[in-house]
Amino acid sequence: MTYIKPKFRHPGxxxxxxxxxxxxxxxxxxxxxxxxxxxxxxxxxxxxxYEMSIEPHRLAKVxxxxxxxxxxxxxxxxxxGFNSVHGRMPSVTTGANMANRDLIYLGVSGDxxxxxxxxxxxxxxxxxxxxxxxxxxxxxCYGLTKGQDSATTDFGSVSKGGSKGLYQSIxxxxxxxxxxxxxxxxxxxxxxxxxxxxxxxxxxxxGFALLDVLSPCVTxxxxxxxxxxxxxxxxxxxxxSVLDFVPEEEEITVSYPEGGSASVTLHDGSQLLxxxxxxxxxxxxxxxxxxxxxQAKKQGEILTGLLYIDPQSQDLHDIMGTxxxxxxxxxxxxxxxxxxTLEKINASFR
Amino acid sequence: xxxxxxxxxxxxxxxxxxxxxxxxxxxxxxxxxxIAAERYTEAYMINWESNVFPGILGRTCDRPCEPACRRGxxxxxxxAICRLKRVAADHKGDVRSxxxxxxxxxxxxxxxxxxxxxxxxxxxxxxxxxxxxxxLYDEWHKGGGMMRTQIPAFRLPEEVLxxxxxxxxxxxxxxxxxxxVASMREILEKGYDAVFVGTGAPKGxxxxxxxxxxxxxxxxxxxxxxxxxxxxxxxxxxxxxxVLGGGNTAxxxxxxxxxxxxxxVKVIVRSPFKDMKASPWEIEDAQEEGIPILNNMxxxxxxxxxxxxxxxxxxxxxxEYDENGRRRLVSTGEPDTFVEADDVIIAIxxxxxxxxxxxxxxxxxxxxxxxxxxxxxxxxxLPKVFFGGDAAFGPENIITAAAHGHQxxxxxxxxxxxxxxxxxxxxxxxLIHQKMGIHEWMYDSYVVTDxxxxxxxxxxxxxxxxxxxxxxxxxxxxxxxQEAQRCLxxxxxxxxxxxxxxxCDACVDICPTSCITFTENGEEEDxxxxxxxxxxxxxQDLYVSEPLPTKRVMVKDEDxxxxxxxxxxxxxxxxxxxxxxxxxxxxxCKIL
Ligand SMILES: Cc1cc2nc3c(=O)[nH]c(=O)nc-3n(C[C@H](O)[C@H](O)[C@H](O)COP(=O)(O)OP(=O)(O)OC[C@H]3O[C@@H](n4cnc5c(N)ncnc54)[C@H](O)[C@@H]3O)c2cc1C
Ligand SMILES: Cc1ncc(C[n+]2csc(CCOP(=O)(O)OP(=O)(O)O)c2C)c(N)n1
Ligand code: SF4
Ligand code: SF4
Ligand code: SF4
Ligand SMILES: [Mg+2]
Numbered sequence: 051m052t053y054i055k056p057k058f059r060h061p062g063x064x065x066x067x068x069x070x071x072x073x074x075x076x077x078x079x080x081x082x083x084x085x086x087x088x089x090x091x092x093x094x095x096x097x098x099x100y101e102m103s104i105e106p107h108r109l110a111k112v113x114x115x116x117x118x119x120x121x122x123x124x125x126x127x128x129x130x131g132f133n134s135v136h137g138r139m140p141s142v143t144t145g146a147n148m149a150n151r152d153l154i155y156l157g158v159s160g161d162x163x164x165x166x167x168x169x170x171x172x173x174x175x176x177x178x179x180x181x182x183x184x185x186x187x188x189x190x191c192y193g194l195t196k197g198q199d200s201a202t203t204d205f206g207s208v209s210k211g212g213s214k215g216l217y218q219s220i221x222x223x224x225x226x227x228x229x230x231x232x233x234x235x236x237x238x239x240x241x242x243x244x245x246x247x248x249x250x251x252x253x254x255x256x257g258f259a260l261l262d263v264l265s266p267c268v269t270x271x272x273x274x275x276x277x278x279x280x281x282x283x284x285x286x287x288x289x290x291s292v293l294d295f296v297p298e299e300e301e302i303t304v305s306y307p308e309g310g311s312a313s314v315t316l317h318d319g320s321q322l323l324x325x326x327x328x329x330x331x332x333x334x335x336x337x338x339x340x341x342x343x344x345q346a347k348k349q350g351e352i353l354t355g356l357l358y359i360d361p362q363s364q365d366l367h368d369i370m371g372t373x374x375x376x377x378x379x380x381x382x383x384x385x386x387x388x389x390x391t392l393e394k395i396n397a398s399f400r
Numbered sequence: 401x402x403x404x405x406x407x408x409x410x411x412x413x414x415x416x417x418x419x420x421x422x423x424x425x426x427x428x429x430x431x432x433x434x435i436a437a438e439r440y441t442e443a444y445m446i447n448w449e450s451n452v453f454p455g456i457l458g459r460t461c462d463r464p465c466e467p468a469c470r471r472g473x474x475x476x477x478x479x480a481i482c483r484l485k486r487v488a489a490d491h492k493g494d495v496r497s498x499x500x501x502x503x504x505x506x507x508x509x510x511x512x513x514x515x516x517x518x519x520x521x522x523x524x525x526x527x528x529x530x531x532x533x534x535x536l537y538d539e540w541h542k543g544g545g546m547m548r549t550q551i552p553a554f555r556l557p558e559e560v561l562x563x564x565x566x567x568x569x570x571x572x573x574x575x576x577x578x579x580x581v582a583s584m585r586e587i588l589e590k591g592y593d594a595v596f597v598g599t600g601a602p603k604g605x606x607x608x609x610x611x612x613x614x615x616x617x618x619x620x621x622x623x624x625x626x627x628x629x630x631x632x633x634x635x636x637x638x639x640x641x642x643v644l645g646g647g648n649t650a651x652x653x654x655x656x657x658x659x660x661x662x663x664x665v666k667v668i669v670r671s672p673f674k675d676m677k678a679s680p681w682e683i684e685d686a687q688e689e690g691i692p693i694l695n696n697m698x699x700x701x702x703x704x705x706x707x708x709x710x711x712x713x714x715x716x717x718x719x720e721y722d723e724n725g726r727r728r729l730v731s732t733g734e735p736d737t738f739v740e741a742d743d744v745i746i747a748i749x750x751x752x753x754x755x756x757x758x759x760x761x762x763x764x765x766x767x768x769x770x771x772x773x774x775x776x777x778x779x780x781x782l783p784k785v786f787f788g789g790d791a792a793f794g795p796e797n798i799i800t801a802a803a804h805g806h807q808x809x810x811x812x813x814x815x816x817x818x819x820x821x822x823x824x825x826x827x828x829x830x831l832i833h834q835k836m837g838i839h840e841w842m843y844d845s846y847v848v849t850d851x852x853x854x855x856x857x858x859x860x861x862x863x864x865x866x867x868x869x870x871x872x873x874x875x876x877x878x879x880x881x882q883e884a885q886r887c888l889x890x891x892x893x894x895x896x897x898x899x900x901x902x903x904c905d906a907c908v909d910i911c912p913t914s915c916i917t918f919t920e921n922g923e924e925e926d927x928x929x930x931x932x933x934x935x936x937x938x939x940q941d942l943y944v945s946e947p948l949p950t951k952r953v954m955v956k957d958e959d960x961x962x963x964x965x966x967x968x969x970x971x972x973x974x975x976x977x978x979x980x981x982x983x984x985x986x987x988x989c990k991i992l
Contacts, residue, residue: 054846057849058960059913060915079910089906090908240904268902
């Protein structure tokens with residue numbers, strides 16, 4: 051029995067600005083089913099972090115429970131990680147983020163983890179605009195527990211056992227737009243050219259960034275009649291735009307025909323270049339994003355790409371005016387500023 | 401690009417780098433796996449079928465397979481393929497009973513083989529079981545050719561040579577030893593149905609410099625010197641010896657001199673060290689025996705005083721390269737250097753010589769007095785005469801001689817049976833599934849990180865005092881196993897079935913060496929620039945699929961595939977499958 055990833059890598063692998071190759075962002079060998087969409091998302095995360103030259107020790111992966119939530123083991127093995135309780139990834143990330151604002155937070159969840167047991171947490175983390183990337187690996191079922199319908203199983207979608215979805219599904223994208231999320235995007239595990247720049251953009255966004263990624267469960271939900279199968283998604287996908295993520299230090303080299311393109315500058319100076327494939331829609335206008343989404347739904351399309359971004363996003367630390375440094379870096383003099391300061395505080399209450 | 405035609409027998413053959421590079425196309429990974437399984441006898445027989453001299457080659461082969469070995473592209477060093485062959489030979493059980501068993505019913509045809517080297521012996525091995533009456537002529541008292549006369553016993557013990565030459569002679573070959581063939585006309589008059597010329601390149605080059613004649617007593621031609629040592633006509637040499645030349649013959653001459661009393665032996669080459677023709681391992685072995693190699697010193701004169709050789713005068717040069725990279729040796733202007741010597745050995749190359757072939761027989765000769773031959777059939781301009789080995793296209797090596805022998809045997813058989821010599825048999829090929837279960841393959845897919853193991857050497861105290869003591873001791877079974885495990889099993893092919901692919905990317909994500917890309921098709925150069933990892937080694941093919949449902953194609957760069965099977969392991973639909981590809985050059989007669 052040999053299921054061990056060899057140590058050798060391609061000798062000509064390019065290096066990023068830190069001198070790391072893609073291999074330095076990999077994790078343990080995946081134990082998910084062969085062909086699971088989640089593995090491709092892991093691969094895209096690896097590629098995005100490599101391309102962004104993220105120092106692995108500056109990133110924390112947090113997840114809940116599910117096949118999707120297992121994936122952080124399979125990427126970024128030199129980063130921090132916390133595999134939490136079912137549906138509780140948002141609160142654990144919130145705590146971590148409050149304690150240490152310097153890390154990049156990558157939350158990984160599933161449709162079961164987010165839209166069922168974790169629904170409340172999902173809503174509140176959006177409201178608070180925690181600075182994090184929130185990836186939902188959405189396969190429309192509970193993969194880990196053998197494929198039961200989840201809250202994102204579409205009405206009428208046929209399960210592997212032949213039964214049809216009885217209820218209306220929850221559209222996490224629509225919900226997030228409604229709740230005031232400042233970065234909302236959808237993608238597909240089988241389209242890395244779209245997914246990788248979206249992950250990069252999400253990680254650069256100062257605030258909550260939701261990435262709902264359709265990710266077929268080959269074992270329990272890839273049958274004919276399922277609306278989350280590889281074939282169905284490929285047939286119904288409709289991209290809003292072609293996105294390019296251009297880091298601050300790089301020159302913009304792509305050019306799109308006049309009129310159809312938009313560019314959004316992020317707080318760190320990097321730019322998002324959008325070549326709009328979908329007219330009458332403005333990615334910085336929440337109203338038009340909601341309309342476009344509704345329209346797609348009516349036409350039976352799965353709308354992907356960056357749907358909405360608020361370039362003025364203010365994250366929870368900005369809102370609360372918290373201290374600028376992580377708690378673990380505070381010294382005794384920061385934590386115990388002395389009796390004079392205490393006097394001042396007391397005086398303010400008189 | 402056009403979709404790859406994996407039905408072309410050469411496509412997957414090329415992926416097995418070692419086998420493809422081997423002139424006889426020995427199925428290397430197949431026998432390496434057998435060694436790992438301690439099935440030495442079978443490993444030996446696979447070799448014997450392909451290269452006829454596993455024990456000899458396991459010690460002396462020029463190993464073109466090793467620089468080609470894929471392992472050398474993912475880490476420092478290739479698999480020690482050659483020395484593993486020796487492991488099979490050293491530890492084998494009874495092999496004779498697995499060889500064709502004579503006497504063979506005669507087919508009524510008579511063939512003469514001139515020269516008893518590896519080329520002729522291979523022809524004999526391939527044709528004897530078909531019932532040909534084979535007559536082998538050689539000027540020496542035993543068969544083996546230069547393997548006997550040239551390769552020193554400390555590299556190739558006589559018992560090993562006798563054993564493997566014996567397997568062939570014992571197939572019922574009529575030997576005419578101690579017979580120098582002085583006239584081809586006479587041979588042709590004897591009514592043979594076909595004649596094979598495997599007489600090698602027997603003439604050592606001389607160096608005509610001032611003093612050559614006067615010092616003749618102590619100036620030797622390398623290959624003559626080695627033959628004299630092999631046949632015990634020479635058993636000592638002066639204390640100070642200069643060997644001129646930088647090829648493998650020079651290495652054998654200097655190391656032999658060390659064993660015959662030369663304790664101050666130097667190799668002196670006219671050009672830079674890096675341009676030396678000798679194999680790196682032979683140079684290393686010579687240096688380990690305390691033999692310095694001086695470079696950039698062309699000889700100018702043999703210095704002889706009072707009829708006695710005193711030494712050699714050398715110039716000093718450096719290499720300059722013009723814009724075409726062509727080398728020119730130009731004087732450095734330093735004063736000449738005199739190097740003392742009691743004996744000088746000239747080892748600067750060999751030439752072909754066919755003084756015994758009359759030029760009015762219809763056998764045409766071309767450049768450098770080499771016969772005009774068909775490169776595939778080895779047939780000369782006189783249809784019943786065939787050439788092979790060093791006699792065909794100039795000096796090469798044993799494995800090339802064996803490869804020629806196989807092809808010449810096919811031609812001779814076709815010719816004698818009234819067939820068309822250009823009608824060549826296709827290779828035998830076979831693709832076999834390797835899947836046994838989840839995470840279970842029929843081959844050991846695990847990729848070890850062990851570095852190449854070094855072959856242990858006998859103590860110098862023994863080897864430098866007795867020229868017959870073999871220097872290399874060979875791997876024992878344990879190390880043989882460890883080295884065998886380094887092989888990547890390049891013959892276990894990644895076979896892609898596009899109709900099964902659902903484009904889930906699982907193979908792309910798992911592949912440790914980033915071999916696989918799904919992308920839009922394009923011309924080769926364009927595609928190579930767009931793959932997940934640089935595909936700059938153009939000697940390695942791209943495996944391109946038919947268009948997939950998303951209009952993209954699967955492109956696999958074969959270059960550094962580890963044959964680890966993970967792509968097939970992770971593929972949910974078995975669009976990737978690991979299949980063992982057997983490729984075997986068809987011989988004149990079925991051996992195994
Ligand atoms: C010093 C030295 C070391 C070498 N070391 C290696 C090595 O380590 N590995 C390797 O692969 N190769 C080595 N080679 C090369 C290798 O020996 C030859 O390439 C190979 O033996 C060629 O085989 P062959 O069958 O063509 O002819 P040969 O081996 O040359 O055999 C030809 C035979 O024909 C005989 N002969 C010639 N003319 C006549 C005639 N008219 N009548 C009767 N007999 C005749 C010759 O005496 C000889 O016995 C070495 C060569 C030399 C010189
Ligand atoms: C508190 C709690 N309730 C229920 C479960 C059982 N359970 C494990 S995973 C899972 C659903 C996972 O679905 P999803 O998040 O979509 O992940 P997937 O496996 O589909 O990627 C459930 C219900 C649990 N582990 N813990
Ligand atoms: S059960 Fe489904 S989601 Fe889980 S690993 Fe298998 S294919 Fe992926
Ligand atoms: S790794 Fe093994 S099969 Fe591959 S080229 Fe080297 S010896 Fe041959
Ligand atoms: S066998 Fe497959 S996974 Fe392994 S290196 Fe080759 S292409 Fe990659
Ligand atoms: Mg799920």
